[in-house]
Amino acid sequence: MIMKSISRVLIAAGFIALTACSASADNSTNQLKQKLAKQLPDREITSISTTPMKGIYEVVIGKRQIVYTDIKGEYILAGDMIDLAKKSSLTEQRTAELQKTDFSKLPLDQAIKDVRGDGSRVLVVFSDPDCPYCKRLERESLNGINNVTIYTFLMPLSIHPDAERKSKVIWCAADKHAAWSNFMLKDQMAEGAGTCENPIEKNMKLAESLGISGTPALIFKSGQIVSGAIPKEQIEQLLAAK
Structure with a gap:
């Protein structure tokens, strides 16, 4: 005991x-x-x-x-x-x-890429399509943030039974970013079986190695990892940090 x-x-x-x-x-x-x-x-x-x-x-x-x-x-x-x-x-x-982690070593090819404005700033987000806090992050905190490139690593959690299927469908869509945005912002799921090769399993292992166990989780260029749907103002401050 x-x-x-x-x-x-x-x-x-x-x-x-x-x-x-x-x-x-x-x-x-x-x-x-x-x-x-x-x-x-x-x-x-x-x-x-x-x-x-x-x-x-x-x-x-x-x-x-x-x-x-x-x-x-x-x-x-x-x-x-x-x-x-x-x-x-x-x-x-x-x-x-x-x-803190080494941002330069993150396998960005395993993520959905969203370039806004000149894309000069960078942000990584680990996200689950069925996570309500992830949707809040997309709809409120990230809404209006410009001149940034956002890399979204799909990380379906076991507590959301259909999240893995949805993640695969989104990844296998012809336009991954559009499929992700349409679902997270409008609840419109892309068509398809989601049977293409995908990085979901690799993303889960990557998250574990980084100590990330929940979503959303944000990684800034400084290497700082922050959990949760933090406010837009805080995201802007962290994007500006060296």
């Missing part, structure tokens, strides 16, 4: 503290890493480092999963760390840092 509880905490943990590493902490963190590795043999302990909170350490599980622990490795904590003086979440800052 204890191990199951720990697993649930690890799975639920999505936020962490901003670290402040020091050479003097190397020995203690190495010992702590070895101890946790024995206690959690089914988990990959990627790294351990100090945090601004004395006696509390950041533990990276796998690629992005983060929890806190004490120096003895006797307790595990999950949650936000807030800088009260600055009134900001160190957790959010650190999460954004860990979730």
Whole structure:
């Protein structure tokens, strides 16, 4: 029961503290890493480092999963760390840092391409045709955004039984972008059986490798990954970020 509880905490943990590493902490963190590795043999302990909170350490599980622990490795904590003086979440800052990816390495040929205006800015979106939040993103947040090239990776979720079929039909359409836009904006599905070769399975694996488990998920040129149908103003700010 204890191990199951720990697993649930690890799975639920999505936020962490901003670290402040020091050479003097190397020995203690190495010992702590070895101890946790024995206690959690089914988990990959990627790294351990100090945090601004004395006696509390950041533990990276796998690629992005983060929890806190004490120096003895006797307790595990999950949650936000807030800088009260600055009134900001160190957790959010650190999460954004860990979730960044190399935009230049994304396989854009697996996505539907939408060039608006001069197309000078770039944005990647992982989307499910049956996701209501994805439709909100298309109809509200992305509506009116110009001079951008949007690459949409079709990512049908298992919670939407017909999403995979629709994704294949859209991808196999003669005009992929028109088929996508017509369905997301007008609820008009393209005709066809969707039997052509498609990148759906590759997109799902790509999303998993990036730590993306839900839709919509946006990736900006800076490498920052943002989940949800965020407001148009926020999208504009992130498109402008270097």
